[in-house]
Amino acid sequence: xxxxxxxxxxxxxVGMNQRNAEFIMPYNQRRYYPLVDNKIITKQRAIEKxxxxxxxxxxxxxxxxxxxxxxxxxxxxxxxxxxxNGSGGNGIMVIAGKTASGHFRKxxxxxxxxxxxxxxxxxxxxxxxxxxxxxxxxxxxxRVKFDPCFENVSFKGVPDIRLIVFRGIPLFAMIRLPxxxxxxxxxxxxxxxxxxxxxxxxxxxxxxxxxxxxxEHPDTGFPLTGIQIPQWDRILEMAAxxxxxxxxxxxxxxxxxxxxLGPMMLELNARPGLAIQIAxxxxxxxxxxxxxxxxxxxxxxxxxxxxxxxIRQKFAREST
Amino acid sequence: xxxxxxxxxxxxxxxxxxxxxxxxxxxLGLPLKPAEQSDVWTVEAKIQFKANGGPAKAxxxxxxxxxxxxxxxxxxxxSNYGLATEQNALNREALWxxxxxxxxxxxxxxxxxxxxGSEFKPRTQPRPAYPPVPDYDxxxxxxIRALLSDVRSHSADIATFTRELLSRLxxxxxxQNISLINKAGHxxxxxxxxxxxxxxxxxxxxxxxxxxPLQDLVKHGTLVPxxxxxxxxxxxxxxxxxxxxxxxxDVLVWRTGDDPLITVSGGEPGEVDxxxxxxxxxxxxxxxxxxxxxxxxxxxxxxxxLPVQTQNVYRIILMVPLGALVIVVLRNLIGLSTxxxxxxxxxxxxxxxxxxxxxxxxxxxxxxxxxxxxxxLEKLKLLLVPRLAAVLxxxxxxxxxxSIVSVQLDLERGLSVALFPVVxxxxxxxxxxxxxxxxxxxxxxxxxxxxxxAAIIGYLVMTHEWLGHIIFVFPETLLIVLxxxxxxxxxxxxxxxxxxxxxxxxxxxxxx
Numbered sequence: 001x002x003x004x005x006x007x008x009x010x011x012x013x014v015g016m017n018q019r020n021a022e023f024i025m026p027y028n029q030r031r032y033y034p035l036v037d038n039k040i041i042t043k044q045r046a047i048e049k050x051x052x053x054x055x056x057x058x059x060x061x062x063x064x065x066x067x068x069x070x071x072x073x074x075x076x077x078x079x080x081x082x083x084x085n086g087s088g089g090n091g092i093m094v095i096a097g098k099t100a101s102g103h104f105r106k107x108x109x110x111x112x113x114x115x116x117x118x119x120x121x122x123x124x125x126x127x128x129x130x131x132x133x134x135x136x137x138x139x140x141x142x143r144v145k146f147d148p149c150f151e152n153v154s155f156k157g158v159p160d161i162r163l164i165v166f167r168g169i170p171l172f173a174m175i176r177l178p179x180x181x182x183x184x185x186x187x188x189x190x191x192x193x194x195x196x197x198x199x200x201x202x203x204x205x206x207x208x209x210x211x212x213x214x215x216e217h218p219d220t221g222f223p224l225t226g227i228q229i230p231q232w233d234r235i236l237e238m239a240a241x242x243x244x245x246x247x248x249x250x251x252x253x254x255x256x257x258x259x260x261l262g263p264m265m266l267e268l269n270a271r272p273g274l275a276i277q278i279a280x281x282x283x284x285x286x287x288x289x290x291x292x293x294x295x296x297x298x299x300x301x302x303x304x305x306x307x308x309x310x311i312r313q314k315f316a317r318e319s320t
Numbered sequence: 321x322x323x324x325x326x327x328x329x330x331x332x333x334x335x336x337x338x339x340x341x342x343x344x345x346x347x348l349g350l351p352l353k354p355a356e357q358s359d360v361w362t363v364e365a366k367i368q369f370k371a372n373g374g375p376a377k378a379x380x381x382x383x384x385x386x387x388x389x390x391x392x393x394x395x396x397x398x399s400n401y402g403l404a405t406e407q408n409a410l411n412r413e414a415l416w417x418x419x420x421x422x423x424x425x426x427x428x429x430x431x432x433x434x435x436x437g438s439e440f441k442p443r444t445q446p447r448p449a450y451p452p453v454p455d456y457d458x459x460x461x462x463x464i465r466a467l468l469s470d471v472r473s474h475s476a477d478i479a480t481f482t483r484e485l486l487s488r489l490x491x492x493x494x495x496q497n498i499s500l501i502n503k504a505g506h507x508x509x510x511x512x513x514x515x516x517x518x519x520x521x522x523x524x525x526x527x528x529x530x531x532x533p534l535q536d537l538v539k540h541g542t543l544v545p546x547x548x549x550x551x552x553x554x555x556x557x558x559x560x561x562x563x564x565x566x567x568x569x570d571v572l573v574w575r576t577g578d579d580p581l582i583t584v585s586g587g588e589p590g591e592v593d594x595x596x597x598x599x600x601x602x603x604x605x606x607x608x609x610x611x612x613x614x615x616x617x618x619x620x621x622x623x624x625x626l627p628v629q630t631q632n633v634y635r636i637i638l639m640v641p642l643g644a645l646v647i648v649v650l651r652n653l654i655g656l657s658t659x660x661x662x663x664x665x666x667x668x669x670x671x672x673x674x675x676x677x678x679x680x681x682x683x684x685x686x687x688x689x690x691x692x693x694x695x696x697l698e699k700l701k702l703l704l705v706p707r708l709a710a711v712l713x714x715x716x717x718x719x720x721x722x723s724i725v726s727v728q729l730d731l732e733r734g735l736s737v738a739l740f741p742v743v744x745x746x747x748x749x750x751x752x753x754x755x756x757x758x759x760x761x762x763x764x765x766x767x768x769x770x771x772x773x774a775a776i777i778g779y780l781v782m783t784h785e786w787l788g789h790i791i792f793v794f795p796e797t798l799l800i801v802l803x804x805x806x807x808x809x810x811x812x813x814x815x816x817x818x819x820x821x822x823x824x825x826x827x828x829x830x831x832x
Contacts, residue, residue: 004819004823004826005813005814005819007826007829007830008814008818008819008822008825008826011825011826011829013814013822013825015812015813015814015815015818016655016815016818017652017811017812017813017814017815018812018813018814021810021812022812063703090754090758090759091758115701116701119701122703122704123703123704126703126704126705127704128704128754129754129758183760187759189759189763190759190760190763208824211821211822211823211824212824213824213828277822277825278821278822278824278825281825281828281829283825
């Protein structure tokens with residue numbers, strides 16, 4: 001009987017300490033963090049690199065600007081308000097439409113008064129959701145229209161695709177599907193389903209929910225495996241290009257599928273979590289260690305995607 | 321490369337700390353255990369004499385480096401007398417002088433001593449010449465010569481010679497010669513002086529040493545004459561009555577030589593009375609007093625040099641790094657998540673005031689009630705900072721209420737909460753309510769209990785009696801804490817809870 005830590009080592013599972021010491025600290029320079037922590041900067045740089053992002057409707061930096069909020073919002077019926085420096089999907093308010101009486105309606109069908117929205121914005125400004133508790137900016141942006149390809153496997157909310165891009169090479173991918181338990185959020189900690197995506201083909205395999213393997217979506221009952229992610233190569237290329245807008249060696253890229261506009265980059269993460277290993281049933285370590293040894297990294301994103309696919313082929317998990 | 325550098329740094333830090341601890345323990349006698357106590361003897365000499373009315377001087381022998389003891393403290397109590405102390409290779413003297421004195425004069429000399437565990441230093445000073453053989457009065461001379469020749473044939477060297485001589489003189493059934501010699505009064509000063517004379521007959525250098533037998537609660541002690549013989553290397557002491565070699569543990573060597581103990585000029589000859597008492601004192605204070613006596617620079621720069629109040633503050637502050645180390649272990653080795661990094665340390669410090677059980681009850685109650693009120697405040701849509709201030713105010717009012725209620729219920733513990741870190745508590749309530757709202761009650765409960773567990777463990781470590789003693793008496797041990805933190809800073813292995821988190825992967829991989 002082997003000790004669990006020896007087993008995990010053999011499987012190449014990276015722990016939190018190892019991730020911090022061996023991948024984040026050496027590859028992610030602190031001075032580049034604002035590029036990913038501030039979503040306004042990320043958005044601007046992404047537009048420069050021709051990466052599609054949800055359109056920015058406006059941002060509010062100071063308390064008194066909140067007075068202009070009704071005028072700004074009146075143009076739109078659907079939008080998302082979130083903190084520019086938020087983390088972990090906190091502080092996001094999704095407005096899905098307007099009621100007949102002219103009030104806004106949240107994605108969970110509850111009605112919100114404009115004062116409530118103002119209060120939420122001022123909470124964001126006072127730094128309630130920002131990383132260090134510093135004052136923050138609220139951004140108002142396009143609400144992603146949910147692509148029907150995931151309709152059968154998500155409950156309310158929008159599924160998002162998470163990729164780990166190491167030294168510019170996309171190496172790991174999963175899709176996070178909201179459930180009733182996660183209250184429509186694509187957050188694995190809160191009970192969303194994580195499904196690993198085969199990097200070569202874009203087909204889903206292996207679902208996990210709360211660390212347990214799962215075959216069907218708990219709310220809809222549809223199988224989680226074998227779903228083809230549309231425009232997969234485009235997604236990989238977008239993720240690889242993100243390395244050029246924020247030169248972080250160990251980067252998490254979050255994308256969503258829009259019904260009309262196709263894949264969009266939602267946000268970047270300088271400290272991507274480790275749950276992707278569970279969703280993929282495969283450890284990061286051997287793959288990242290191998291990618292560390294590569295001498296030259298191709299300059300074009302397309303070539304990096306190819307390298308990523310080759311590496312994953314080399315380290316393909318024994319099929320089960 | 322990097323981690324070897326850290327290991328070397330950590331090793332150096334640990335070595336520095338350990339050698340400082342070793343030095344302070346071995347050389348200064350600072351104890352490694354908190355409750356270690358030693359006997360401290362207080363010896364007081366009361367000197368009385370009658371002054372004639374003119375200038376008066378009193379010269380009094382006091383102990384100089386008594387073998388086997390450490391002098392912790394000494395006092396000269398002498399109202400209007402001027403005082404000087406002098407010492408030579410053998411003895412130390414106190415010289416009291418006054419311009420005008422009439423009638424009964426009382427002077428005191430008091431010292432505090434404790435036993436020094438280490439071996440006696442050999443007494444070598446001064447190196448005597450061989451004494452000439454004295455001319456004894458007859459018939460004593462014949463008796464002495466007979467005794468000496470008998471003893472010589474039964475001994476090998478000076479020590480055995482002396483022992484043999486003493487055992488013959490102390491025999492319960494003395495023969496004619498011995499009875500003649502013991503006429504001087506067995507054990508008296510004259511008898512010991514005569515003993516020196518007898519030893520001179522064998523050309524053995526000998527001298528009188530006055531010792532004070534230490535016994536608790538002695539009111540009128542006197543000095544007892546002992547004898548020392550020189551064996552070409554050092555002076556060897558003998559109890560002339562028992563014949564035992566060496567100073568016993570319970571005798572204090574007062575002075576060497578046979579001059580009068582006290583010399584008074586300008587007055588009637590004085591008398592000296594000794595009183596002795598014993599009490600137990602913690603070794604920390606003994607070491608502290610002794611180091612002050614010996615002018616140790618190390619003690620000057622220790623925490624004991626601070627005023628007692630400041631010392632008490634440092635007793636708490638110096639434990640905080642240990643609390644931080646606990647947090648490092650819990651977070652990076654165990655994988656426990658808490659509200660804020662060092663919030664549990666502050667809560668643990670608050671538990672010091674309230675005791676653990678009450679602290680936990682207080683903390684839980686304040687957080688639960690505060691959280692409920694905070695959720696009500698949420699409805700009022702206050703801005704963040706005013707809301708925090710409101711929560712803070714509510715927390716303080718709750719604490720006050722708690723104290724008042726506990727007084728009514730005769731629960732004294734409720735009073736000790738005043739120092740509960742209210743600001744930290746208010747922030748905790750605020751953060752907890754956000755987590756509750758954003759991530760659900762499960763996550764909030766997980767973080768809340770994580771913080772409480774960390775606070776409890778932190779409290780247990782930070783209030784540990786032995787650790788507290790070691791850190792305060794040997795603050796350099798904080799270097800060890802620092803070294804451990806450095807080493808843990810490079811730990812890249814799994815956290816304990818990650819083994820649980822990734823258990824599904826192992827199960828899956830182990831499937832046939």
